[in-house]
Amino acid sequence: MDMKTQLQKHTQTNTVVTLFPSVYIIPAHLTKKNTSSTYRKSAATCTSPAVYYYSCTCGEKGTTTFTSGSAAGHKYSNACDTSCNTCGYTRTIIHSYKTEWSKDGSKHWHGCSVCKVKKDEAVHTYSNSCDTSCNTCGYTRTVSHSYSAQWSSNKDKHWHECTVCSAKKDEASHKPGAAATETTAQTCTVCGYVIKAALGHTHQYDTDWSKDATSHWHECDCGSKKDSASHKWDGGKVTKEPTTSAEGERTFTCTVCKATRTEKIDKLLPVATTQKTEIEAPAPNTDEPLTEEPETEAPITNVPTTNAPAVTTHRNLSDMNKPPRDDKAPDTVSDKGDSTLLIVIAALGACLGGAVVALILVMIKKKK
Ligand SMILES: [Zn+2]
Ligand SMILES: [Zn+2]
Ligand SMILES: [Zn+2]
Ligand SMILES: [Zn+2]
Ligand SMILES: [Zn+2]
Ligand SMILES: [Zn+2]
Ligand SMILES: [Zn+2]
Ligand SMILES: [Zn+2]
Numbered sequence: 001m002d003m004k005t006q007l008q009k010h011t012q013t014n015t016v017v018t019l020f021p022s023v024y025i026i027p028a029h030l031t032k033k034n035t036s037s038t039y040r041k042s043a044a045t046c047t048s049p050a051v052y053y054y055s056c057t058c059g060e061k062g063t064t065t066f067t068s069g070s071a072a073g074h075k076y077s078n079a080c081d082t083s084c085n086t087c088g089y090t091r092t093i094i095h096s097y098k099t100e101w102s103k104d105g106s107k108h109w110h111g112c113s114v115c116k117v118k119k120d121e122a123v124h125t126y127s128n129s130c131d132t133s134c135n136t137c138g139y140t141r142t143v144s145h146s147y148s149a150q151w152s153s154n155k156d157k158h159w160h161e162c163t164v165c166s167a168k169k170d171e172a173s174h175k176p177g178a179a180a181t182e183t184t185a186q187t188c189t190v191c192g193y194v195i196k197a198a199l200g201h202t203h204q205y206d207t208d209w210s211k212d213a214t215s216h217w218h219e220c221d222c223g224s225k226k227d228s229a230s231h232k233w234d235g236g237k238v239t240k241e242p243t244t245s246a247e248g249e250r251t252f253t254c255t256v257c258k259a260t261r262t263e264k265i266d267k268l269l270p271v272a273t274t275q276k277t278e279i280e281a282p283a284p285n286t287d288e289p290l291t292e293e294p295e296t297e298a299p300i301t302n303v304p305t306t307n308a309p310a311v312t313t314h315r316n317l318s319d320m321n322k323p324p325r326d327d328k329a330p331d332t333v334s335d336k337g338d339s340t341l342l343i344v345i346a347a348l349g350a351c352l353g354g355a356v357v358a359l360i361l362v363m364i365k366k367k368k
């Protein structure tokens with residue numbers, strides 16, 4: 001637009017310019033950036049500023065445009081909103097995940113502090129059916145233990161124990177039953193735990209000897225025996241003298257336990273028989289023939305033998321105390337002298353007559 005045209009346009013509305021053209025600078029036509037809504041071509045958007053038409057003081061609106069201000073920018077509800085509320089533009093965002101776990105009854109996760117979105121979400125993990133705490137997030141749950149019906153015990157207490165985790169319930173001290181005996185233990189009346197074992201048996205041998213016919217021993221009430229041995233018999237003692245009509249008795253005593261046994265002593269042979277034999281056995285006198293009495297010859301040779309048993313009737317009491325088997329030999333030996341004497345006397349008696357001899361014999365015996 002040339003000066004003339006501009007002047008023509010502006011003189012109609014501004015007479016001052018006409019009156020003082022030399023001092024008044026005539027503004028260029030349509031060069032004004034008026035941002036009133038009158039000249040706005042388009043409002044600002046998310047990404048571009050508002051557009052206006054150039055204008056002029058003369059009131060005319062041009063056809064060329066200029067931008068003013070800045071773009072409005074996308075509008076999001078929050079830091080995690082990915083879609084522009086104005087234009088629908090979609091952006092990518094980074095959530096602000098918390099470092100600590102969020103959790104509920106079955107799961108745990110890391111939550112965004114802005115929009116609550118979850119990541120790392122997973123069910124809780126437990127070591128076993130009794131584990132009450134999640135190995136990952138520490139969530140605590142309540143569990144039902146699998147308690148054994150059997151009692152568990154130690155030396156002081158009993159309890160029911162979980163077969164999975166060994167948790168205890170019903171734990172209590174033992175309740176002692178009857179005291180232990182030799183054969184029965186003392187147990188807990190609740191769980192059967194052996195509090196004190198059976199005492200066992202310690203032999204208590206009687207200090208007195210027990211005995212039977214052949215041996216002696218010390219005995220315990222339970223029947224156990226010790227020190228068992230055969231009796232040690234002493235030499236024996238005549239406790240009843242034998243007579244011609246009754247047997248005697250010798251008593252032996254065990255030197256250890258004082259048990260006794262007896263043995264019989266044979267009856268004595270009758271004395272009268274012996275005397276009669278001697279009387280009827282007068283020694284034959286060869287000097288004086290007694291042919292009319294031939295039967296007296298036989299008894300002479302019999303004298304020594306018939307004397308032997310007769311002598312036993314004269315044994316001393318001290319001889320009696322010797323074992324019977326030893327009796328005969330010494331007795332017969334010691335009586336030999338008497339036998340010889342008797343033979344001589346008998347021979348003499350043959351001279352003097354049987355009646356006298358018999359009398360002498362009786363007197364000799366009495367002297368003894
Ligand atoms: Zn103008
Ligand atoms: Zn937008
Ligand atoms: Zn978020
Ligand atoms: Zn968990
Ligand atoms: Zn358990
Ligand atoms: Zn118990
Ligand atoms: Zn015993
Ligand atoms: Zn004995």
